[in-house]
Amino acid sequence: MAKQYDVLFRLLLLGDSGVGKTCLLCRFTDNEFHPSHISTHRAPSVCDHSWMLRNQARVKNNGVPSRSTIKYPSQGLQEGRVLCVLLFGPYPAQTTARDLSSPTRRQVQGSDPLVHRGELQHVAAELGSYKQAHTSSPPLTLGNSRVVEGPAPLKELGSRAQAMRGGVDFKMKTLVIDGIKVRIQIWDTAGQERYQTITKQYYRRAQGIFLVYDITSERSFQHIMKWASDVDEYAPDKVQKILVGNKSDEVDKRQVATEQGIKLARAYGMDFYETSAFTNHNITEDCVMGGNDPFSDGASYLSRLVLIPAAVPPSKTFTRLAEQVLAANKKDLDLLRMSINDDFNLAALEEEEGLCDSGAGDQGKGCWC
Numbered sequence: 414m415a416k417q418y419d420v421l422f423r424l425l426l427l428g429d430s431g432v433g434k435t436c437l438l439c440r441f442t443d444n445e446f447h448p449s450h451i452s453t454h455r456a457p458s459v460c461d462h463s464w465m466l467r468n469q470a471r472v473k474n475n476g477v478p479s480r481s482t483i484k485y486p487s488q489g490l491q492e493g494r495v496l497c498v499l500l501f502g503p504y505p506a507q508t509t510a511r512d513l514s515s516p517t518r519r520q521v522q523g524s525d526p527l528v529h530r531g532e533l534q535h536v537a538a539e540l541g542s543y544k545q546a547h548t549s550s551p552p553l554t555l556g557n558s559r560v561v562e563g564p565a566p567l568k569e570l571g572s573r574a575q576a577m578r579g580g581v582d583f584k585m586k587t588l589v590i591d592g593i594k595v596r597i598q599i600w601d602t603a604g605q606e607r608y609q610t611i612t613k614q615y616y617r618r619a620q621g622i623f624l625v626y627d628i629t630s631e632r633s634f635q636h637i638m639k640w641a642s643d644v645d646e647y648a649p650d651k652v653q654k655i656l657v658g659n660k661s662d663e664v665d666k667r668q669v670a671t672e673q674g675i676k677l678a679r680a681y682g683m684d685f686y687e688t689s690a691f692t693n694h695n696i697t698e699d700c701v702m703g704g705n706d707p708f709s710d711g712a713s714y715l716s717r718l719v720l721i722p723a724a725v726p727p728s729k730t731f732t733r734l735a736e737q738v739l740a741a742n743k744k745d746l747d748l749l750r751m752s753i754n755d756d757f758n759l760a761a762l763e764e765e766e767g768l769c770d771s772g773a774g775d776q777g778k779g780c781w782c
């Protein structure tokens with residue numbers, strides 16, 4: 414069987430809720446930006462219900478939509494709104510996929526040709542088990558978090574629903590660097606405090622950690638110190654840390670100056686990048702392929718490939734960049750190369766991660782193990 418990758422790098426995204434960790438991840442792995450993500454920590458019963466309350470004029474008959482009562486402004490929301498109905502419609506808390514195989518489901522489907530039967534069943538099944546697991550739990554409080562403007566599309570919810578159970582989600586992307594297939598596995602953690610016991614368990618497996626704040630939120634910047642001290646306590650000593658100031662596109666709302674980010678990063682011995690998941694600033698592989706060279710200090714980890722600073726000379730080629738990365742990590746790579754020939758090691762690695770990965774290319778997928 415052909416090897417799916419030669420080297421696996423595990424990166425972790427940390428930061429307050431709402432700073433844009435999930436958006437950064439989606440931008441990097443799928444080059445997509447969804448302005449209405451469901452938060453990694455947030456149960457749909459909170460955010461979607463808030464959304465429902467704000468839109469209840471459009472939702473009648475105990476939440477069962479019809480063509481006349483629901484106005485769909487966009488495809489993403491259209492799917493999401495149907496989902497709202499599944500969550501908060503006339504169904505009892507123990508709703509299962511079977512319950513949804515009813516005229517109501519057909520009505521929902523009938524009103525929305527974009528929601529396919531299989532997709533609906535899949536989500537319904539997830540919701541069924543989710544609801545069963547949470548019916549006795551008190552409702553989540555929003556705390557620090559914002560309420561999103563609308564729920565995510567159904568395809569988003571598959572992994573979101575999983576993430577809700579553990580506050581952790583991941584996506585993968587494979588880059589080929591000088592013939593070496595590097596699979597980057599990026600773990601997206603929930604920013605809310607109540608999940609931190611769970612997310613801390615993931616620190617020790619990380620090889621690179623992104624500490625993300627929102628440049629429009631002074632508070633999220635101040636919290637970086639707390640995140641950094643958690644990393645010091647729980648992550649491996651040699652873990653590569655990178656400070657990320659996200660939402661750089663929000664120029665008018667900026668509360669944290671670039672210099673503050675640079676200063677903090679320097680104090681903690683981290684690299685620093687400002688990014689925008691929205692405009693794709695400093696994130697995608699395109700930036701890497703554009704020939705930027707982030708290695709001012711000559712030694713780094715592959716995690717740096719994920720985010721590249723803009724202010725670097727464009728003369729260096731990607732191959733040169735890869736050479737530097739590989740040289741800097743030669744010892745690690747030699748060790749890893751040795752294990753590449755050992756299928757058992759790879760399998761063990763996968764197992765250790767609890768993956769059920771079928772290895773379908775670069776498509777990331779969520780896991781809550």
Ligand SMILES: Nc1nc2c(ncn2[C@@H]2O[C@H](COP(=O)(O)OP(=O)(O)OP(=O)(O)O)[C@@H](O)[C@H]2O)c(=O)[nH]1
Pocket residue numbers: 428429430431432433434435436437447448449450451452453454455558561602603604605659660661662663688689690691692
């Ligand atoms: N303008 C702008 N908005 C962004 C950017 N990245 C994320 N957002 C918005 O910020 C909000 C929060 O994004 P998420 O990716 O859900 O944040 P998160 O850090 O994953 O939050 P939790 O899952 O709650 O921990 C969403 O409404 C996004 O649309 C960005 O680069 N620019």
